[in-house]
Amino acid sequence: MLKNQKLLEQLTLKEKALLMAGQGEWQTRAIKGKLKSIFLSDGPFGLRKQSGAGDHLGLNGSEPATCFPSSATLANSWDPAVGRAVGRALGREARRLEVDQVLGPALNIKRNPRGGRSFEYFSEDPYLAGKMAAGMIQGLQENGTIATPKHLAVNSQETRRMASNSVVDQRALHEIYLTNFEIAVKEGKPKSIMSSYNEINGSYANESKWLLTDTLRKDWGFDGYVVTDWGGDNDHVSGIKAGSNLAMPGLGVNAAEEVVQAVEKGELSEEVLNQRVDELLTVILEAQAKPAAGNFSWEEQHAVARDAAKKSLVLLKNKDQILPLAKGTKVALVGDFAKNPRYQGAGSSLINSRDLESLLATAKDYPIDLVGYAQGCPRQGEAKPELLKEAMSLADKCDVYVVNVGLDESAESEGLDRPNLSIPPCQADLLEALAKTGKPIVLVLSGGAAIELPWEGKVNAIVHEYLGGEAGASAVWEVLTGKYNPSGRLAESYPLTETDIPFDNEFPAEKHNAYYKESIFVGYRYYETAGVKVKYPFGYGLSYTTFAYSNLEIDDQGASLDVTNTGQVAGKETVQLYIGKEDSPLLRPKRELKGWAQVDLEPGETKRIKIPFDEYSFRYFDQSLETWQEEKGHYQIMLGRNVADVVLTGEYDLKRGIVPKESSSSYGKYREGKLLLVTDQDFADLYGAKLPKNLPAGRRELEWNDPLREMANAKSWLGRAVAKWLANKIQQSLDESKPDLNFLFNYNMPFRAMTKMMGDMISRPMAEDILFIVNGHFWRGTGRLIRDYFQNNRKVKNDKDVQE
Structure with missing residues (x-):
């Protein structure tokens, strides 16, 4: 007996077929006299509800809304409670605007920092991404709003995003690209999930029964409904068979006719159709039964946005402790972003922010003496001598420059990937010019992903705000003036140069098949294993105080240690747990994040903390057995400030599990971290099958699935x-x-x-x-x-x- 058997019996075959696609751009299908629709809205970090003519591309205006920090920013807090608070606030705003379902959070893995939507994604690490996403999902759904984690799965580039095949080996697929979603589903318990555009090893994600039914529903216990990305429905009937419930946007009567004909011809079982409709109805009816919206305050929403931005700021450099700025410091503020902030990404996540701050407008609220502002250079394009001269002339008046630069809107957007890791050349020229004045430079970086920093030696301090949302400016001033001690830690690696990224010359894939040749060695997993130095490692971040670790103890439940604040001000430390296995016959990264704990400490205070082991601590995916296994034996348990700064190390003997077979000798380049030497044949050996070939360049007959x-x-x-x-x-x-x-x-x-x-x-x-x-x-x-x-x-x- 299905949950909504009585309602199902009232629906005709055509009505059930119609329910499998939306009604217009943003609503599910209503059935006259039987079922009302629910309203969906974009919203990874702010609602984009269009009250007039709707469109997925953001061409038409949307209702004013609070713009919260992007997911890439929130991840730097390493605090799921921060994501939960933002989710809760998003849920309140959804109720106010009568939005039933929010399309977010986005949690794909940052395979390459040049991915165009890196600003929307949490991390290069699946454990951190999953935990942060789970927090946001929990907050969103507290008041009955439906969360929609996306994009399931292996969705790593914007180029050819609707016509790309992600060719990935089974270990990487499960350990890197599905573990994030597994954690988000099991702990966040979302009522919906969005399938991705791409194919995974030759099958569209939205048509993969293995993914949507066997893995998502049976293995992870998902009890909601699957919605396509907009326009991501390839074969409508195949999607329904696989476990997809709702194709968006509305496909009209032609799509319903396809479903009806498939049932009548015996190509689609009406029992399967009933199951899909029942799964969808369960969520729709629950959403329609939620209580009325409660009290709402724009000021409270803005405060949540500011708190989240503040806790996510990362202090990357602080030469000679120039920060925090002393009271009354004469500050010259420079940079177009300081007046016209870069606070959010572009594309379907674009928010019509209600209460946008800027560094220039909020400077008066903090104990510094602002002696002047200069644009310094255009937002993009060639440097202009008159603008440089104006900025340099402020040197005579100031004690310090506060300069706001970073990635502009053209660098980060849905629909395109970044051509490089550089900030606009005119901004680099600005930093060079200001350095010649001899005045110290405090740099505020804006942008949603890793960049190269060849000019880092020219500046005295770097505060990275990422994309801080509408209240990011006041959050920056709180850190610059010492009102808040920075506690953010990077959720991704910052390579010294773009050429250090494995297979960067093959990203993004310009042809149909994208080979994930790095396998499990994504981000820090590669840099640490291969011994490649980076500018700023995964998990890195400075504080205005210092911390010491001591007295490590390891038992079957986890790792315990003492953490002491050895500095002069109160602060928060993020102790990170990494696990490695040096003697494993398997391909393994040198270390992997398996947990963390945050601790607030007053000067001189010591607290004992414990970071528990969990179901993810020791597992690996066994490709031959097609299941998760644990490897018996000795493990290295490492506690550190970041992945490259391990402070305490201990041993743990896992007595359960199996002893795996020796890996093939053809994996030697992977084992030694020599990914730059890996060939297509090496990857094919790891992949376990012949690689699908791309068509040669040149004029040809185009096909139905060509972009x-x-x-x-x-x-x-x-x-x-x-x-x-x-x-x-x-x-x-x-x-x-x-x-x-x-x-x-x-x-x-x-x-x-x-x-x-x-x-x-x-x-x-x-x-x-x-x-x-x-x-x-x-x-x-x-x-x-x-x-x-x-x-x-x-x-x-x-x-x-x-x-x-």
């Missing part, structure tokens, strides 16, 4: 012209620091997605006609398109829809 960017290789001059026009439009928007997601989305959208993003406006035959034209059959294709256009119009007009 529109491939029209550059089309036989038709018209297709090539359209591809060139799209590319030019994208570059124009980037030059203006205003990435146009409409063009970016279309450039990476496959032909099949035309039918998914435009409801009944374009039928499958019409989309196939467009492809036929692009492949060089202009006149015949145009004739077919006109015929199919009128046929589709008649069918839609004659169909009796069943909505409120």
Whole structure:
């Protein structure tokens, strides 16, 4: 007996088919007299509810909302309670705007920091990402709002994001790219989850029964419903069979007709359809039964945003303890960001912030003497001598420069990946010029991901705010003036140079198959194993005080130690637990994060803490047995300030588990951390199968799942012209620091997605006609398109829809 058997018996086959796709851009399907719809909204770190005409790309305006720090920022707090507080505040705002479901948090692994949506993701480490996501999910769902962790799974690049196959070995798949979601699902218990656009080893994520049913529901105990990313429904019926419940946006009656016909032909069991509808109905009916919204205060929301930003700030450098700034310090404030802040990412997460702060506007609220402000350089483009001169002239008036630079909007956006790890050259020129004045420079960095810092020696202090949300400016001043002792720790590694990133020259994959050749050696797992020095290691962050560790004890439950504040001010330390196994025959990183604990200490105070072992501490995925195992034997238990600064080390003997077989000798390059020498054949040996091949470059017949960017290789001059026009439009928007997601989305959208993003406006035959034209059959294709256009119009007009 299904949970909603009575309601299911009232629904016709067509009504059940209609429920498998949305009603327009942001709502689930309503069935007249039987079921009301619920409203969904973008919202990884702020609500983007469009009250007028809705669109997933953010072209139309949205309601004013609180902009909280991005997920990449929150992860630096290493505190799930911070994520929970932000989630709780998001839930309050959702209730106020009558939003039932929030599309977030996003928790994909930062495989390469040049990934365009790195600012939306928590970490390069799955354990940290999962724990932080679970906290936000718990907060979001406290008052009945539905959380939607995304994008499941192995979604690592924006280039070709809807037409890319992630080729990944089983250990990396489970240990790196699924463990984050497993923790988020088991501990956060979300009521929905979003599948990703990409294929995983040849199967679309939204059509993978192994992923959506066997793993998500059976192994992890997920009891909610699966929604596609917008336009991410490839084969509608296959998705339903696999375990997908809702295709978004609304697909119209054509999609429902597909489902009805599949049932009538015996290609889809009505029992399976009933199961999918029941899973969806359970969540919808629960959401509609939640109590009315309570009291709401914009001031409280802003305070939550400020507190989260403050606890997530990372102090990277503090030469000669120039920070905190003494009371009355004469400060010259420089940088376009200081007046027009870079506080959020671009794309579908773009928030219409209600109460945006800037460093310039909030400086008056703190005990410094602001002697002047200068832009210094444009937000992007060439340096301007007059702007440099204006900034340098403030040297005569100030004791210190506070300079705000970083990544501008054109560098970080949904729909494109970063070309490099550099900040705009004009900003680097600004730092060089100010250094010549001899005045100390306190640098405030803005941006959502790792950058190169070749100019680091020119500055005296670096405070990294990441993307701090609307209240990030006052949070920065609280740290700069010592009102708050910085406690943030990096959730990702900062390489010395981009060339240190394994297989960076192959990222992003420009062709269909993306080879995840680094396997489990993502981020610090590679740098530590290979002995590659980094600028700032994973877990790194300074404080205005110092801490000492002592008296390590290890038992079957975990590791205990004393932590002492050896400095002069109160502070918070994040003690990190890493585990390694030097004598393992398996491929293993030198150390992996398996837990942490935060402790607040007054000067001279000592507290004893314990970091417990859990189900993730010693497990690895056994590819031959296709299951999780634990390896028996001796482990190194390491407690440190960051992954490269291990303070205490002990041994632990795990008496349970198995003794695995010796790894193949062909894995030697992986074992030694020599990833730069790994060939496609080496990866194929690890992958355990022949690698799928990419098509050669050049003009060819385009296929149904090719993205529109491939029209550059089309036989038709018209297709090539359209591809060139799209590319030019994208570059124009980037030059203006205003990435146009409409063009970016279309450039990476496959032909099949035309039918998914435009409801009944374009039928499958019409989309196939467009492809036929692009492949060089202009006149015949145009004739077919006109015929199919009128046929589709008649069918839609004659169909009796069943909505409120």
